[in-house]
Each structure stands twice: as C-alpha cells, then as structure tokens.
Amino acid sequence: MALKYSRQRQVIKDFLMTRKDHPTADTVYMNVRTEYPNISLGTVYRNLSLLADIGEIQRLRFADGVDHFDADTSAHYHFVCTECRQIIDLKTDSLDPIMNMAGTGFDGEIKGHVTYFYGLCGDCKKSGKSRLQDSLCRLE
Amino acid sequence: MALKYSRQRQVIKDFLMTRKDHPTADTVYMNVRTEYPNISLGTVYRNLSLLADIGEIQRLRFADGVDHFDADTSAHYHFVCTECRQIIDLKTDSLDPIMNMAGTGFDGEIKGHVTYFYGLCGDCKKSGKSRLQDSLCRLE
C-alpha cells in the first residue's frame, strides 16, 4: 500500500500541472511520451487513476464520455464549449447551497454534487463559428 | 430523414415509460426481449439514441460511465446513492439561477448546465449499510 517513487508518475503529474485545458489520458500519454518515449499507456492510466484516488489531481467527466484530468484540485467549476469542445475553468462562488435546495423533501443525505456548464465560449460566440469549422477551434 | 413507425421503437419507449429508475441500454434490452425476443442490442441502442436526439427521452450520464435513460423529459434533477447506486428523481426548484452565477465574469454564453447530486439514499442512510451489502439494495 505504501507509495513508492516513480519517475513516470512524477513526469505525468508535472505535465498535468503545466496544462490548464484538462487533457484526457491519451493526450497525457502523447505528450509525456515525447519526453519519456518508453512509457506505456497502461502506466499513464494507472497513475492518473492513482493520483485521482489519493486526491492529488481531479478526474472530470463531461458529456463526451471520456475522462479528463485536472491538476487543480481546488473546488471550481467548468464550462464546456459545445462548438470547439474547449473546457474552461470558471471562477464561480461555491454552489454548495444548491445541495440544501435539492435536499428539502428528500429523506436521504446529500453529500455532494457534480455540476458543469455548457454553451459557447468567448471565441465561438464572437465568430459565430459553425460545427463544420469545429476543428479550427478544437484544442486537443 | 422522415421517421417511419417501428414496432421495436414503440416497445422500447413504452417500456421506458413504465420505469422510473432510469435503466441502462442493456437493462432495456433484457426487459424488452422478454416481450420481443428477436430484438437486437444494436436496435435498442439505435432507438434509444434516436429518441434522445429528437427529445422524446432523456439520456443521463453519471459517474458510472454508463448511459441511463429517462422517459421523463421534464426538467428535474437526480440523486445517485453512492452505496446502492440507486438513482432517484428529486423534486427541486429549477437551479437555472446558478447559470447567472457562473456567467459573471465569463465572456462566453452559458446555455445550460448539468447537475446531479450524490450521497446516501433514505434506505442506506437508515441502515448504515456497507458496500459489502451493496447488492441487496441495487435495483437493476
């Protein structure tokens, strides 16, 4: 159970800390491999899961069905652009009060909530970009 | 593009309307098959996606990574029990105001939000049930 140091885990976490776009495991793999060519996809998955389990990173799940990872473990909310798929951090006050709203008339115990927002990001809103030009704005 | 009637689609939708526990595609398949033995899994997936696309049902995605479906398309929120995995409808006032909260200081356009709650359902809270007895409370 005791955690031992691993160069791979360190590189993965270091890489994640340089990004604020919440990459997927595959994106992490692609990038880390340029610096550490022998690393395997399995190792990337294993370490991302491990880091998420011990709370050193956050695992995010949006509508695309693919896990995204965030080195910023502070409580914050996310916005997903439905055009370019970009994921943006929001600086929003805590929405925890909604748990009380949801809890009235409910006999269980609400311990948390998952919330994200979607719509058009600033760039896509400005350009009135269509889905056909999707890729131009896609980050990953 | 014009939609043609299909017995299969009707049966799938009818079944979904009888359930308030938000079944997965596989659960729909299992159940529909007792009444319509020749139906294929692919057809179930195709029709659930189609019905969701045209707004006749709702597709729900929680942390388990599997799609759940809900014939109730009215705006409402869900609670997922972390013990027994049960999904419960909440009668909560609209939380749409949180979109304004999230939108302050954001230059894009927030069009919607996804929110669900988790914790202990009434039964699991009462019984102090452990994960080991999970299956006793699992619905599907």
Place this chain on the structure above:
DNA sequence: TTCCTTGCAAATCGTTTGCATAATG
C-alpha cells in the same frame, strides 16, 4: 418502389488487467 429500420456480427474506443521484469525503500 423508396428508403427507413432491423438483426447480426464485426469493429471501435476508452480503460483495465495479468504477468514477467525492473526499480524503490
């Protein structure tokens, strides 16, 4: 007859796992 829909099976995609080997403490 047109073309939407089906059943079936194969394919895809993201993720997990078994295992022998390498690295850490």
Place this chain on the structure above:
DNA sequence: CATTATGCAAACGATTTGCAAGGAA
C-alpha cells in the same frame, strides 16, 4: 529482500457500424 511500479499485450465493457434483408409509406 520485500514490495511497488513498469511495459506489453491481451481482455473488457459499452457503444457504434457495415451490410444484406425486412417493413413502412
């Protein structure tokens, strides 16, 4: 030395897709 971590490849589970045949308009 005891144990954790790795690379690799195979296995997995959920979902999608190609295709020839069936059914609705």
